[in-house]
Amino acid sequence: MKRLCILNVVGLTPEWLPHSPHLAAVGKAQAWASPVPAVTCTSQATMLTGTMPREHGIVGNGWLYPDTQEVRFWQQARTLIQGDIFYDRYETAKMFWWFNQASTAKYGATPKPHYGCDGSKAFDVLDWTGCELTRHLGPFPFFAFWGPAAGIASSDWIADATALVMRRVQPQLTMAYLPHLDYDFQRFPVQSAERVAEVDAAAGRVIEAAGEIDAQVVVVSEYGLTSVDQPVHLNRVLRQSGHLKVRQGPFGEMLLPTDCDAFVVADHQVAHVYVRDPKQIDVVAKLLGETPGVAAVVRPRELGLDHPRSGQLIALSEADAWFTYYYWLDDALAPDFARTVDIHRKPGYDPCELFMTSKLRAGGRLLQKKLGMRYKMDVIPLDATLVRGSHGLLADQPERGPLVIGPGHPPEMMTDFPDYVHSLL
Known part of the structure; x- marks a missing residue:
């Protein structure tokens, strides 16, 4: 059985590959075209279905729900995506990619706090990997996933969790989401090669685990970030x-x-x-x-x-x-x-x-x-x-936009990604 690992390294662009030795070594790098808006939920839905937002319905990270007249952001239900999703065909471990609740993935983990009736909140993850991730790795560092303290700790935890799952259950398809570059690239006007090296090191541990189970690796990103003022x-x-x-x-x-x-x-x-x-x-x-x-x-x-x-x-x-x-x-x-x-x-x-x-x-x-x-x-x-940094528009130059790295001939469009995955599996 062929195995594949897809690493989603948010914010990685061709211009940062010289600072990403583990990621660059995966294969041929290809700049590719995202939908508009070039944001997490829309880009991921396009990659997963091979269709445009007019078909899959994920028109942004949030939108107005016309039946309730409520604006809601960051919904996690897989049922929001309209259409077929490529991982439905395979025994999949889906680690922190979006739309991971009500997922058909056999294994997976996703952030999910507990909410008390008094308004209190206890941070936790949904974990159906069978690997007891928090017992082995400690609590997921929620404050490093988003907010003023967001940083490498969350991507490190996701990378280590993914490596653990790959070694233990050896899924046919593994999907991991590493958001690290999204944080400082929005905070500061100058993007730092140090942040790229940090996420490359985290990705390196996943790539090592993929090698141990004989899984090919594909790297994708959703968008590049641009300076704003x-x-x-x-x-x-x-x-x-x-x-x-x-x-x-x-x-x-x-x-x-x-x-x-x-x-x-x-x-x-x-x-x-x-x-x-x-x-x-x-x-x-x-x-x-x-x-x-x-x-x-x-x-x-x-x-x-x-x-x-x-x-x-x-x-x-x-x-x-x-x-x-x-x-x-x-x-x-x-x-x-x-x-x-x-x-x-x-x-x-x-x-x-x-x-x-x-x-x-x-x-x-x-x-x-x-x-x-x-x-x-x-x-x-x-x-x-x-x-000081944002995204959502199409990149003005290919080296500053999203990319795909992998064996063979990676696609030039996110809409062609399912066919590429199927060709590798």
Whole structure:
């Protein structure tokens, strides 16, 4: 039986291969074309199905759910992907790739906290590998997976867990997700070769385990990150023009999608614009298109995004800009979740969650927790100018975009990836 290991190294681009000896040695490197938006969920769904978002339905990391009129980000159910997925054909171990709940993978692990009725949260992972990962490796370092402390520890744990699973159960297909480069490449204006060397070392341990079970290795990435210095607040533009509505309350202003004539679900450098009245689409397009930092406002079909989950318009940023979800006009009226790491409640992606206002404040909040007091970890800044890297647009140069590395002839398009996998297995 042939075996294969697919390593998803987020943010790896051809220009970083000289600093990635383990990854570069895997095989031929090929720059390849991602969908728009070039973000985690959409890119992964395209790789998994070989189809565009108009078919698989994953139009971003989050979108408006039209039946409930709720904006939801970072949903994990495999059932959200419409269409066939290539790993369904094989005995698969799926390690931290997205859409890993209700998965058909025989083995796998994915982040999944426990939530108490009092609002408390206990961090944990779902583990159906049969390998007792936390017993052997210790608790998954959740605070290194996302938030101000995000770093190499989470990718190290995933790499070690993947190597352990490969050696013990020897699946036909192994899929591992290493997110390390996503963090500092968004935090800082200069991308560091040191971070690349760190994730290469983690990948090296997976590659070593693959060799022990005679599995070929393929490396993929979802996008490259680009330097930015211009946050664009599209929802504030819509609010100031009277299109966006909020509800004031004890926990700050809350967006009311059901009452908005138009609002934006921002996702890095791409935004879905939901417009209630079709007669207002051209008006909203003109308004947002004239906003500094916006490169274009187009109809979804122009990008292969014509799916019922998409907005009526898609906004694309300039290369050095990105879109915030911010809709309040006064920081004193921001919703209470804005200053916390809360990836599911925010109606848009928030890279400011990678920063912290004060370690002293965070320490005080942790002390409140230990004393059994009610607390909120409100340590996330509202200064969007802190963010210095983003993605979502197609790469302007192949060496700065996503890649695939593997034997034979790796594909030039993410839509061709399932056929490539089948050819290797």
